[in-house]
Amino acid sequence: MALLSLLPPARNPVVFTPSGVDSTVPVAVTWDTGTLASGRLTLRIDGGAESVCGFGRTGSAVTTVTLNQTQTFTLRSALGQVLATLVVTTALESAPVPVTPSERIRMSRVTVHRDSVQLRWRTALSISCWAEVTAPGEQTRFAWTDPGSVHEVRFDRPPADCTVRIATEGAAARYVGTVPAGTDEWVADPAEYRALHLRTRTDATSSGVALAGRVHIDTPAGPVTVRQWPDGSLDAQGNGESTPLGGPFRNGVIACAGAAGPALVATTAGGELVACGVRPGAAADWVPLGQRDPLSVAAVPMPGGAAHVLVAGSDGKLRHRVFDGTPEGAWESLGQGVAAVSAVGHPAHGLVAVAVTEAGEIRHRRRDLAGVWDEWVCLGSVSEAVCVAYWEDTDTLALTAVDPDDAVQVLAWPGYPAPAGRGTWTPAGTLTSVEAVTTPRSDTERRNCGAR
Incomplete structure (x- = not known):
């Protein structure tokens, strides 16, 4: 029987730490056709075109994955028959922890441009933070900051209405506002407003x-x-x-x-x-x-x-x-x-x-x-x-x-x-x-x- 799997100690989904949301993580896969015949390994990223990344009866291949990326590996026989498929996904590490009032995120500035949004906020502790931006039909976008107590990020805004959350390392993201499509307006969390x-x-x-x-x-x-x-x-x-x-x-x-x-x-x-x-x-x-x-x-x-x-x-x-x-x-x-x-x-x-x-x-x-x-x-x-x-x-x-x-x-x-x-x-x-x-x-x- 054909085998296609990640090489240990890799996990699926591939987990990114908050301080590494902008980095790439190496992924190594191994395969075995289960027969004496050779096979062909292909890779498709986010539903794009397939590319060949390996040949042989057995073997291994190394690629890199980024946060929110989906990589699909397909092992085929010499005649093109699909022998095995492996879909590699990603996840962001999140472990909610108690946060005291003095450690809360304090928004200080939001500047909305035609093609980007700039945020500035403050935390009491010197920690890593990031902005998380979601929009219908769009992949989640992240903008990460170095450890510190004052944080400022700028990210490309999607064409649709987008929702902005701010998160600190070790804590779940919190909704802070939205940017309506086609405007330069910032709408703060209406409940708090x-x-x-x-x-x-x-x-x-x-x-x-x-x-x-x-x-x-x-x-x-x-x-x-x-x-x-x-x-x-x-x-x-x-x-x-x-x-x-x-x-x-x-x-x-x-x-x-x-x-x-x-x-x-x-x-x-x-x-x-x-x-x-x-x-x-x-x-x-x-x-x-x-x-x-x-x-x-x-x-x-x-x-x-x-x-x-x-x-x-x-x-x-x-x-x-x-x-x-x-x-x-x-x-x-x-x-x-x-x-x-x-x-x-x-x-x-x-x-x-x-x-x-x-x-x-x-x-x-x-x-x-x-x-x-x-x-x-x-x-x-x-x-x-x-x-x-x-x-x-x-x-x-x-x-x-x-x-x-x-x-x-x-x-x-x-x-x-x-x-x-x-x-x-x-x-x-x-x-x-x-x-x-x-x-x-x-x-x-x-x-x-x-x-x-």
């Missing part, structure tokens, strides 16, 4: 948008895209022109919608807070704002193209001023002991500032349309939290606080600013894969993160 009351976009007309790589802003002159490159430099694209904006700048650049184009607030590599109005095709005119090494910055657009700028300084003081494109403007002090600030505007309610104090208190203050500030109101405490403010609807202010272990609490304030409508903090699960909050890569960037 709804549970956390977060948005995948922030209306740039009501609050500043953290760049996180790039941001699109609609202006009266047309849409403008502002990008921050890995070296910290900025550029703007609009009206068919690409305009360099200088740099390098630290992470945490904020863009607001302006009357003629976006207004940017940034911190230079040397620590100086600066701002400029962006006009595609025109050179950037950065204006020093007179603050250095801010802990946290927020910006809110104003009618007419100016912007409110709020800064929690390294001295713990919270300051506010208006940027109108010129160096003129004075800072007003709003309080002390502040570690982070978030802000959002409303055409009827004015400017809303939300501060996290060094003691973990979350405080609220409003500046009405006449420029008069209310008194500070304490909304409770969330230890070491990042807090962002946004409008859930036209009259409902919402706050989301995320602590260092990614536990999330949400406060809704219907009928804002009437005190009777203010709610209390409600647990909303754990932040794991919602792209709506930019996960910081440093203490300073963590304080600067905001809803998008």
Whole structure:
């Protein structure tokens, strides 16, 4: 009887380790026709054309296999009769293990291009990770990273709707989002999106948008895209022109919608807070704002193209001023002991500032349309939290606080600013894969993160 088998110690399916998903594995097969007559061994890869890889009554052959590949070996007699067939498949090693909150994957950036998708995420442990992309009628695609705590991959996107999962070595893959075919949109896991009351976009007309790589802003002159490159430099694209904006700048650049184009607030590599109005095709005119090494910055657009700028300084003081494109403007002090600030505007309610104090208190203050500030109101405490403010609807202010272990609490304030409508903090699960909050890569960037 004819025999066709893998040489020990090979297994079928051939198992790939997470750190070797991009490698090839040698496969050795042996055969025996079971008669005195010679035979012929052929190989077909993924249903392609057959190729001859051996002759003789007995023998062996060596080939290599990659993850997701199927290799079909066929042993035939001299007359073409099929004597034996061996189908070699592959599998990815996966052994789920308990994962503590501090070891969770934290998505920080998703950039969708026409033919590719780029992901960036963070883990607490220095481990190997990979992205797993599936689509109907397509083979699963993998993009692997070296061991580390910050991971970034880029993979070719299939033509159909694709589902993206992220996995760490020794743990099962977790669904994080989808990319619809024919779009440049990223759709975060909808269950987590709804549970956390977060948005995948922030209306740039009501609050500043953290760049996180790039941001699109609609202006009266047309849409403008502002990008921050890995070296910290900025550029703007609009009206068919690409305009360099200088740099390098630290992470945490904020863009607001302006009357003629976006207004940017940034911190230079040397620590100086600066701002400029962006006009595609025109050179950037950065204006020093007179603050250095801010802990946290927020910006809110104003009618007419100016912007409110709020800064929690390294001295713990919270300051506010208006940027109108010129160096003129004075800072007003709003309080002390502040570690982070978030802000959002409303055409009827004015400017809303939300501060996290060094003691973990979350405080609220409003500046009405006449420029008069209310008194500070304490909304409770969330230890070491990042807090962002946004409008859930036209009259409902919402706050989301995320602590260092990614536990999330949400406060809704219907009928804002009437005190009777203010709610209390409600647990909303754990932040794991919602792209709506930019996960910081440093203490300073963590304080600067905001809803998008």
